[in-house]
Amino acid sequence: MLKQEAEDGQASLVDPNFRADVLTGLSARPRAIPARWFYDRRGSELFEEITQLPEYYPARTETALLREVCPRLGIAPGAAVVEFGSGSSVKTPTLLAAIDSAAYVPIDISGDFLRQSARELGQAFPGLPVHPVEADFLRPVPLPAQVADLPKLGFFPGSTIGNMNAWHAVDLLRAMREWLGEGAQLLIGMDRVKSPDVLVPAYDDAQGVTAAFNLNLLERINRELGGTIPVDAFRHRAIWNADAARIEMHLEAQRDVAFEVDGRPFAIAAGETIHTENSHKYGPNGGRMLLRAGGWTPVREWTDPDDWFALILCEA
Numbered sequence: 001m002l003k004q005e006a007e008d009g010q011a012s013l014v015d016p017n018f019r020a021d022v023l024t025g026l027s028a029r030p031r032a033i034p035a036r037w038f039y040d041r042r043g044s045e046l047f048e049e050i051t052q053l054p055e056y057y058p059a060r061t062e063t064a065l066l067r068e069v070c071p072r073l074g075i076a077p078g079a080a081v082v083e084f085g086s087g088s089s090v091k092t093p094t095l096l097a098a099i100d101s102a103a104y105v106p107i108d109i110s111g112d113f114l115r116q117s118a119r120e121l122g123q124a125f126p127g128l129p130v131h132p133v134e135a136d137f138l139r140p141v142p143l144p145a146q147v148a149d150l151p152k153l154g155f156f157p158g159s160t161i162g163n164m165n166a167w168h169a170v171d172l173l174r175a176m177r178e179w180l181g182e183g184a185q186l187l188i189g190m191d192r193v194k195s196p197d198v199l200v201p202a203y204d205d206a207q208g209v210t211a212a213f214n215l216n217l218l219e220r221i222n223r224e225l226g227g228t229i230p231v232d233a234f235r236h237r238a239i240w241n242a243d244a245a246r247i248e249m250h251l252e253a254q255r256d257v258a259f260e261v262d263g264r265p266f267a268i269a270a271g272e273t274i275h276t277e278n279s280h281k282y283g284p285n286g287g288r289m290l291l292r293a294g295g296w297t298p299v300r301e302w303t304d305p306d307d308w309f310a311l312i313l314c315e316a
């Protein structure tokens with residue numbers, strides 16, 4: 001990794017995969033950059049703000065569901081809880097308080113955010129060993145040796161699985177099954193298909209927090225990859241793609257722009273977009289089918305009264 005000197009004088013590391021994904025994505029047609037690069041420190045903070053928005057129903061719906069469901073999960077004591085994409089671990093205490101777990105392994109791509117929330121969680125659950133893993137869980141994740149012999153409960157909330165198209169989701173589910181091992185269980189949150197009148201505002205809120213979250217990707221490119229992107233020339237767009245059953249987020253150029261990233265020139269015409277995120281939504285059958293294709297057997301499923309969000313417990 002290459003050292004990058006930030007404005008505050010702190011050296012930080014630029015992930016070579018970030019550079020590669022950005023350069024490839026800006027050159028591709030349609031232009032697209034994977035959503036996982038939203039989550040630098042600022043992006044992770046903005047995402048936490050999104051979860052507090054009145055329009056963003058998934059977070060509060062899932063949190064309420066977890067409160068109701070966790071005490072009735074019937075997980076055997078002594079499991080290691082392995083959370084994929086733990087972020088600030090806001091939902092985790094609800095799970096950890098309800099089951100008698102032996103260890104907690106949060107995995108996240110945003111390192112300093114991860115360590116801070118791991119510390120806070122350790123304080124909230126004294127005596128519970130916490131083993132944070134800074135990793136992109138889309139690549140093979142080595143689980144800490146300390147939990148090797150414990151039964152595993154995978155925790156994959158937030159409908160993060162929705163960021164992937166079906167074949168990548170299946171690959172990831174199969175990989176999780178490998179990492180978690182024989183006899184593992186998985187508790188996964190999946191967002192349901194619903195009216196675009198509910199979906200679109202959830203990704204295009206009145207306060208513009210989601211817009212800031214999307215645009216922060218361009219700021220991050222400028223910060224970390226020596227970019228000269230005129231961020232104010234881009235506008236946040238959220239659209240419901242009914243055929244693919246997904247919300248798409250884009251950054252649309254409002255005028256012709258020319259800029260450099262990592263010394264390479266790019267030109268984007270007015271009206272062209274950079275596709276930055278997919279958030280796939282699943283019906284009950286589609287969701288269960290995806291899990292089965294990923295090697296997991298759904299054993300119990302819970303939804304909120306509106307059927308907006310589902311929590312599914314699976315067995316390997």
Ligand code: AVJ
Pocket residue numbers: 050058158159160162163202203210277278279
């Ligand atoms: C974290 C992927 C579940 O798709 O709802 C929220 C990310 N993007 N608002 C989602 C997100 C814009 C979120 N996930």
